[in-house]
Amino acid sequence: MIEYELVIGIEIHAQLSTQTKLFCSCPNNFGDIPNQNTCPVCLAHPGTLPVINRTAVEKTVKAGIAFHCEINSFSRFARKNYFYPDLPKGYQISQYESPVCSNGYFEIKGSDGLPKRIRLRRIHIEEDAGKLMHETVKSGSLVDLNRAGTPLMEMVTEPDFSSADEVYDFLVRLRRILRYLNVCDGNMEEGSMRCEPNISIRPKGSTQLGTKIELKNINSFKAAKRGIEFEFRRQILCLDMGEKLCQETRGWDDNKGESFLMRTKEDAHDYRYFPDPDLQPLRIPESLIKQISETMEELPDARKDRLVKVYGLSENDVEVLCSEKTHAEYFEKTAERCNDPKLAANWVMGEVLRVLKNDSNLESFPIQPDRLGMLVSLIKQGKISGTIAKKVFELMLKNPDSPEKIVSERGLSVVGDDDSILKVVQEIIAEFPDQITQYLSGKEKVFGFLIGNAMKKMKGKADPAKLNQMMKDEIEKKKNM
Numbered sequence: 134m135i136e137y138e139l140v141i142g143i144e145i146h147a148q149l150s151t152q153t154k155l156f157c158s159c160p161n162n163f164g165d166i167p168n169q170n171t172c173p174v175c176l177a178h179p180g181t182l183p184v185i186n187r188t189a190v191e192k193t194v195k196a197g198i199a200f201h202c203e204i205n206s207f208s209r210f211a212r213k214n215y216f217y218p219d220l221p222k223g224y225q226i227s228q229y230e231s232p233v234c235s236n237g238y239f240e241i242k243g244s245d246g247l248p249k250r251i252r253l254r255r256i257h258i259e260e261d262a263g264k265l266m267h268e269t270v271k272s273g274s275l276v277d278l279n280r281a282g283t284p285l286m287e288m289v290t291e292p293d294f295s296s297a298d299e300v301y302d303f304l305v306r307l308r309r310i311l312r313y314l315n316v317c318d319g320n321m322e323e324g325s326m327r328c329e330p331n332i333s334i335r336p337k338g339s340t341q342l343g344t345k346i347e348l349k350n351i352n353s354f355k356a357a358k359r360g361i362e363f364e365f366r367r368q369i370l371c372l373d374m375g376e377k378l379c380q381e382t383r384g385w386d387d388n389k390g391e392s393f394l395m396r397t398k399e400d401a402h403d404y405r406y407f408p409d410p411d412l413q414p415l416r417i418p419e420s421l422i423k424q425i426s427e428t429m430e431e432l433p434d435a436r437k438d439r440l441v442k443v444y445g446l447s448e449n450d451v452e453v454l455c456s457e458k459t460h461a462e463y464f465e466k467t468a469e470r471c472n473d474p475k476l477a478a479n480w481v482m483g484e485v486l487r488v489l490k491n492d493s494n495l496e497s498f499p500i501q502p503d504r505l506g507m508l509v510s511l512i513k514q515g516k517i518s519g520t521i522a523k524k525v526f527e528l529m530l531k532n533p534d535s536p537e538k539i540v541s542e543r544g545l546s547v548v549g550d551d552d553s554i555l556k557v558v559q560e561i562i563a564e565f566p567d568q569i570t571q572y573l574s575g576k577e578k579v580f581g582f583l584i585g586n587a588m589k590k591m592k593g594k595a596d597p598a599k600l601n602q603m604m605k606d607e608i609e610k611k612k613n614m
């Protein structure tokens with residue numbers, strides 16, 4: 134039996150987050166009323182002319198810099214000709230021989246756990262097509278041209294991936310970087326990032342590339358992973374049965390977990406690419422590249438390193454906190470407010486992210502860093518216990534007051550006076566004579582049980598340090614008796 138290995142290269146389309154479309158001033162908005170955002174340019178009325186969107190170019194250059202690409206001072210737009218009802222012009226304006234960026238690379242975690250470089254062949258700019266709506270009316274389909282002419286950045290990697298997990302890791306990191314840079318919002322439900330894996334297999338150890346299959350309509354990173362794993366099995370099965378693989382484009386049915394033949398692969402010459410005579414070649418001056426790289430946002434890895442250095446957090450903590458830029462920002466503001474980074478990190482990772490779940494939108498979270506910082510300060514100063522703080526946190530989700538106010542209005546402050554704590558400690562000792570004997574005979578675990586019961590009796594409001602000390606002292610006295 135021949136053993137096979139996977140070879141994968143991917144093409145990713147990322148929607149550029151710009152205010153307006155690529156060649157006209159229509160809004161670049163998802164979810165508006167169909168055909169609301171259209172004008173003679175994106176509807177391809179005769180005689181109209183495209184004007185390039187500067188922000189789209191700048192964001193593509195920024196991504197190119199982040200991925201160590203050469204930024205080409207000269208690039209050109211080309212027409213890619215094909216017919217489809219969602220493409221009014223009958224061609225898509227894209228880039229062919231001269232993309233904006235070429236020859237970059239990207240670091241991922243390889244299958245062996247070590248860092249691995251994936252080469253980026255190119256990044257180019259192109260316009261998106263409209264959208265056909267097949268399910269809105271009973272017979273026939275409708276077309277929505279709001280998306281027609283919106284800006285996309287297409288990235289093409291070399292066939293450097295050797296497993297579905299590597300591709301998955303790449304996509305997660307890529308999305309994070311594009312979000313950190315405000316290049317693309319990475320919203321998968323809205324189709325802001327779409328990827329097409331090219332998949333082939335070859336006998337293990339061979340250096341020749343096999344015949345590739347391109348997988349289309351993948352709408353999530355998980356689907357990409359499943360699709361690649363399926364293709365690996367399918368292609369091996371074909372070869373084992375003595376069939377030949379031919380280059381084709383296949384669709385992915387995520388419900389069935391199967392790929393299906395869409396078409397045998399078209400070649401570049403089928404599109405009759407030629408330079409678009411309506412657009413000047415794009416010239417990107419050195420000064421613009423310099424300006425963009427000097428004003429670039431901090432990248433996720435740099436931020437992780439800084440959080441470790443500045444706040445003394447662990448690798449695990451920064452991994453969680455830096456998964457989203459907004460999380461990292463929220464943490465830093467909280468840490469500054471309360472001056473206890475470790476405690477702040479625990480609260481952000483524990484309570485805040487628990488309530489937030491998968492919704493990454495911290496902007497509308499009811500507890501902003503300032504108030505969380507105050508709450509953490511209260512714990513730090515010993516004014517409330519951790520248990521009570523959790524209660525206060527829950528109240529703060531619905532109540533905009535400061536944590537101090539909530540604590541004092543509800544009488545949640547720590548009980549610190551020695552008399553009341555001592556009284557409870559003595560009660561507990563009287564209540565659990567067996568446990569006291571066990572503790573005295575060396576079973577130290579019982580101590581937690583005693584403290585837990587004392588805390589319960591004081592409704593979580595005892596000053597934990599004092600309670601611990603007094604419990605120890607009182608038991609000690611018993612021992613000496």
Ligand code: ADP
Pocket residue numbers: 140141142143144289290291292293331332333342343344345401
């Ligand atoms: P095409 O001209 O058909 O678009 P390209 O050679 O330009 O093909 O490559 C498109 C994508 O397919 C790139 O991401 C590339 O890395 C990948 N690719 C090319 N050949 C293979 C192969 N044999 N196996 C897997 N991926 C491949």
Ligand code: MG
Pocket residue numbers: 144
């Ligand atoms: Mg291709």
Ligand code: ZN
Pocket residue numbers: 154157158159170171172173174175176282
């Ligand atoms: Zn328009």
